[in-house]
Amino acid sequence: MPWSIHGVKVARNRKDLVLDTVMGGGTTLGMGVVSEMVTSLPASAGKPVAAVNGDFFNYSRNYPGDPQGLQITRGELVSAPYSERVCFWVDAKGDLHRTNVMPNFQVIWPDGTKTSFGLNQDREIDEVVLYTPAIGTSTRTYGGREITLIAATNTPWTPLQIGKLCAGRIKSISDTGNSPLTSNTLVLSVGPRLVARLPKLAPAAVVQLSTATTPDLAGAITGLGGGPTLLRAGKPAQWHGWIQLRHPRTAIGWNKDFFFMIEVDGRQTTSIGMTFPELAEYMRKLGCQEALNLDGGGSATLWLDGQVKNSPSPGQERPAANALVLLRTSGK
Secondary structure, eight states: OOOOEEEEEEETTOTTEEEEEEETTBSSSOOBOHHHHGGGSOGGGOEEEEEEEOOOEEOOSSSTTEESSOEEETTEEEEOOOTTSEEEEEOTTSOEEEEEOEEOOEEEOTTSOEEEOEESSOOOTTOEEEEOGGGOSBOOOOSSEEEEEEESSSSOOOSOOTTOEEEEEEEEEESSOOOBOOTTOEEEEEOTTTGGGSOOOOTTOEEEEEOOEESOOTTOOEEEEOOOEEEETTEEOOOTTOOOOOBOEEEEEEOSSEEEEEEEOOSBTTBOOBOHHHHHHHHHHHTOSEEEEEOOGGGOOEEETTEEOSOOTTSSOOOBSEEEEEEEOOOO
8 A cells, every 4th residue: 555654763872862842833832844843943942853743722712732742942931731631741851751641730828728720721610720821921811810920939930831839919809801911920710600619719829839740740841742652662553443443643652762754645645654553563563562543634744954755745845833953963
């Protein structure tokens, strides 16, 4: 069968090559094509060498490009993990991981009561969502109550990190929505159904924010949502009862010596795409022990040294929520 496959194989002992993610809007969450996302990276991050499209995304009118799962970029937590989807992340030692992650995000109010919160996403009427500068210059909300926070101590608390407990001091409280965001402020947006349940709050009071997860991702420097799992300890996943169709695919996989960024073209006479079992078997033949699928279809893209190397199925690059990027650094 015709398959057009593009891939990058990297030795894991290369200290000068690291994996990072980039948001669809460059410096903010949004939608963008891979070839433009890589140009938005600051020079301090390193030189982009290769990239593939990243996570699936929610179709949100207010927050286009909201990743469905985890995103950590250069240590900054910009999107929460979704427990029903697998995540890929790189820990502080540079080790690679693949598993589902449960967010245990909570705000601890001045009276000690706790409320779960989401992160940089649509806020429903019965939810609390924390907005960070990664979403843009304002929360783009309406109704409910919004609590603008600044750091409670002289210790920097932005950018937000995963697996941390940080303290914020209430700067202001507003019931008009669409609160502004700056580089050193965060905003807790409370849905109208929950406002009456809040403890009494006043400016200068201190609240705590926990970004704990299970398993604990504290110290993770890179993270990306995806799914499903393709390989677990060298064995292909099982898809009993799934209808298997061939589509363009993107995947990341690794073993103890190498990691692989893979893209498979599809929906074309020159390349028909792969099913999940076919992609899992291909990753296994490459020698991967662990692998997971990323967003595919029209988004499937592999960029290398300044050029898109594959043939995207729409005939041109399609915007995606984020990208996984291989960077060349000083290697220190």
